[in-house]
Amino acid sequence: MQAVPKKKSYGLVRLGKRSVLTLGADLTRELKLTDGDLLELCVQDGKIILEPKKVIPADQEWFWTKEWQTAEKEAQAEIDAGLTK
Numbered sequence: 001m002q003a004v005p006k007k008k009s010y011g012l013v014r015l016g017k018r019s020v021l022t023l024g025a026d027l028t029r030e031l032k033l034t035d036g037d038l039l040e041l042c043v044q045d046g047k048i049i050l051e052p053k054k055v056i057p058a059d060q061e062w063f064w065t066k067e068w069q070t071a072e073k074e075a076q077a078e079i080d081a082g083l084t085k
Helices: 025-030 058-064 067-078
Strands: 039-042 045-054
Touching: 058 067
Parallel strands: none
Antiparallel strands: 039 045
């Protein structure tokens, strides 16, 4: 049986002028968020979910393809095993 994640409250937030939400310092510190970070907003079962996101520049997308990451892991395994000079 899968464990249900505990819900942790960070208090209430108020929707301000221009629909601005201010997140508390405790939450931003725990999630290591800084000014300008992007959050994806989703609605699921009537609940608002904010998920931190990072944007990959288009000219760097190749590095994050499945094929390239597989090759990176193989190369790192060879380095860790001392098979390189």
